[in-house]
Amino acid sequence: MQKAKRLSVIEKLITDENISSQDVLLRKLRARSIRCTQATLSRDLRQLGAGRIVDGKGGYKYAITDNPGGRISMPANIQLLPVIRDIVDAKGLIVIRTLPGNASNTAFYIDNTSRYEIAGTIAGDDTILIIPRDGISNSQAHTCLEIILPGLHEQVKKSKPGYVNQ
Amino acid sequence: MQKAKRLSVIEKLITDENISSQDVLLRKLRARSIRCTQATLSRDLRQLGAGRIVDGKGGYKYAITDNPGGRISMPANIQLLPVIRDIVDAKGLIVIRTLPGNASNTAFYIDNTSRYEIAGTIAGDDTILIIPRDGISNSQAHTCLEIILPGLHEQVKKSKPGYVNQ
DNA sequence: AAAATTATTGAATAAATATGCAAAAAGCTA
DNA sequence: TAGCTTTTTGCATATTTATTCAATAATTTT
Numbered sequence: 001m002q003k004a005k006r007l008s009v010i011e012k013l014i015t016d017e018n019i020s021s022q023d024v025l026l027r028k029l030r031a032r033s034i035r036c037t038q039a040t041l042s043r044d045l046r047q048l049g050a051g052r053i054v055d056g057k058g059g060y061k062y063a064i065t066d067n068p069g070g071r072i073s074m075p076a077n078i079q080l081l082p083v084i085r086d087i088v089d090a091k092g093l094i095v096i097r098t099l100p101g102n103a104s105n106t107a108f109y110i111d112n113t114s115r116y117e118i119a120g121t122i123a124g125d126d127t128i129l130i131i132p133r134d135g136i137s138n139s140q141a142h143t144c145l146e147i148i149l150p151g152l153h154e155q156v157k158k159s160k161p162g163y164v165n166q
Numbered sequence: 167m168q169k170a171k172r173l174s175v176i177e178k179l180i181t182d183e184n185i186s187s188q189d190v191l192l193r194k195l196r197a198r199s200i201r202c203t204q205a206t207l208s209r210d211l212r213q214l215g216a217g218r219i220v221d222g223k224g225g226y227k228y229a230i231t232d233n234p235g236g237r238i239s240m241p242a243n244i245q246l247l248p249v250i251r252d253i254v255d256a257k258g259l260i261v262i263r264t265l266p267g268n269a270s271n272t273a274f275y276i277d278n279t280s281r282y283e284i285a286g287t288i289a290g291d292d293t294i295l296i297i298p299r300d301g302i303s304n305s306q307a308h309t310c311l312e313i314i315l316p317g318l319h320e321q322v323k324k325s326k327p328g329y330v331n332q
Numbered sequence: 333a334a335a336a337t338t339a340t341t342g343a344a345t346a347a348a349t350a351t352g353c354a355a356a357a358a359g360c361t362a
Numbered sequence: 363t364a365g366c367t368t369t370t371t372g373c374a375t376a377t378t379t380a381t382t383c384a385a386t387a388a389t390t391t392t
């Protein structure tokens with residue numbers, strides 16, 4: 001499946017370059033042998049929270065925009081992944097375990113993306129509970145987390161089925 | 167010349183309300199006896215540096231966008247319950263989001279009412295998980311919260327069903 | 333105040349973006 | 363792997379936004 005990759009390339013393109021329209025983006029992707037249609041880009045951009053904004057030069061450009069609700073914008077390139085140890089599904093919720101002391105940072109970061117799919121997070125010292133919104137499937141929630149933290153699931157290898165006393 | 171006034175009304179409208187398209191804006195202006203055409207709005211919005219962005223609820227809205235590079239912006243428009251930002255149903259639980267640092271205060275307050283309907287709460291920094299007791303319906307739980315925090319649901323407008331890529 | 337210059341606007345239309353729907357692809361389960 | 367479910371995608375098109383061009387209104391100059 002190439003969607004995840006396409007999303008990350010799109011994200012990189014619009015932050016690095018000045019993309020003024022979906023058509024331009026389409027061509028840039030094509031130059032990287034990623035082919036899709038404008039319709040798909042429209043959906044991808046929505047999912048990334050990207051919008052077409054006025055670029056100080058009298059034109060337009062795409063950019064990842066902060067959401068209303070006035071959340072706090074974060075520096076884009078914080079290194080979060082190394083602190084994540086584990087990610088587990090539980091009762092329709094998702095538990096992420098981090099290095100000690102890193103849960104609230106990470107949860108704060110996740111919160112601030114204001115993703116629709118995530119109703120909220122709660123963090124202890126080294127554990128974050130991710131609460132997906134009603135109607136969001138498990139895999140939708142995971143896809144969303146992957147967008148927020150690209151590479152998450154590659155990084156954190158799926159934990160093997162474990163032993164339980166019974 | 168009415169342009170200056172129109173611009174300021176537009177600015178106020180898009181920051182106060184959720185304007186999803188220029189057509190909607192056009193009608194709101196008309197209701198204030200400011201009449202112009204969509205073409206003019208397109209130009210005005212460019213001039214204001216306003217863009218149509220993803221609103222976190224699955225839709226689009228206009229907002230004045232900062233130049234990327236991002237600085238910190240905080241919400242400014244809550245009055246009655248100044249610390250509560252958001253309330254969402256999720257998996258039979260209820261998630262309340264507050265301003266940073268206010269979750270445990272608020273949860274403590276809720277806890278101390280000792281309402282039967284609420285089995286317990288868990289608070290992080292800005293998120294509270296409300297766990298209703300078994301057998302308590304969603305709407306019972308909401309009614310209960312409304313009793314504890316009068317005005318809660320008026321204040322925090324229900325979020326619309328959102329868009330999820332699938 | 334008339335003429336000359338500059339700015340604003342609407343109508344029409346071009347350009348760009350979003351979406352319903354059906355089909356294809358990817359995941360899952362047994 | 364076959365059958366079933368969910369997700370992704372393109373096509374066609376609806377919706378939305380930007381722009382061209384001509385006209386009108388405001389502003390400045392003489």
